[in-house]
Amino acid sequence: MKSVYPMSSPSSAVFADQGLSGKAKQTQSPPPLALVVPAPKPGAKKPLRKNAWQVAPNLLVSFRYAWAGVSYAFVTQRNFRIHTFMGTVVVTAGFLLQLAPIAVAVLALTSSLVMILELLNTALESVVDLTVGQSYHELAKIAKDCAAGAVLLAAIAAVIVGGCLLLPPLLSLMV
Numbered sequence: 001m002k003s004v005y006p007m008s009s010p011s012s013a014v015f016a017d018q019g020l021s022g023k024a025k026q027t028q029s030p031p032p033l034a035l036v037v038p039a040p041k042p043g044a045k046k047p048l049r050k051n052a053w054q055v056a057p058n059l060l061v062s063f064r065y066a067w068a069g070v071s072y073a074f075v076t077q078r079n080f081r082i083h084t085f086m087g088t089v090v091v092t093a094g095f096l097l098q099l100a101p102i103a104v105a106v107l108a109l110t111s112s113l114v115m116i117l118e119l120l121n122t123a124l125e126s127v128v129d130l131t132v133g134q135s136y137h138e139l140a141k142i143a144k145d146c147a148a149g150a151v152l153l154a155a156i157a158a159v160i161v162g163g164c165l166l167l168p169p170l171l172s173l174m175v
């Protein structure tokens with residue numbers, strides 16, 4: 001998976017160029033002057049994550065970033081689009097077949113679990129690519145393969161759950 005996002009900070013661009021994680025870079029040389037965080041004013045509220053390049057200032061902005069992540073996955077990940085389509089079809093079918101509310105809820109949960117894992121898979125791929133760049137690393141392979149495996153298992157479980165809940169009413173409609 002190739003990232004289409006531009007590098008969000010000069011430091012991450014440097015780390016990506018050199019194939020180094022942020023931590024590794026910090027141990028080699030001090031950051032450029034422009035990246036030095038000014039000392040907090042006396043009495044100022046302590047930042048919650050002082051190493052973050054930016055922290056969402058409020059809930060609305062936080063939701064906007066979260067939605068940006070979902071949009072990114074939808075635009076760039078074919079599998080995420082397939083999971084979204086399948087989830088929509090399955091839940092709609094549950095409503096149309098007038099399944100019990102608990103059954104529709106289970107369908108929605110299992111479908112969204114696949115999408116959630118695909119989002120995490122995309123996030124992990126980005127972090128791995130940020131860390132090792134285009135070079136081969138056995139640990140990068142393990143991380144990506146395991147993340148992809150998590151999506152696969154969830155997708156298999158979703159197919160089984162969907163089959164168990166949707167097939168009986170569908171078959172009874174046909175006979």
Ligand SMILES: Nc1ncnc2c1ncn2[C@@H]1O[C@H](COP(=O)(O)OP(=O)(O)OP(=O)(O)O)[C@@H](O)[C@H]1O
Pocket residue numbers: 001002077079121125132133134135136137138140141144145148
């Ligand atoms: N830096 C790397 N080092 C070693 N193996 C890698 C590396 N990058 C990718 N791979 C291998 O290539 C496979 C495909 O990588 P990719 O980044 O396309 O992930 P993917 O899970 O196929 O992506 P998607 O979920 O978008 O289909 C990984 O599962 C892994 O086995």
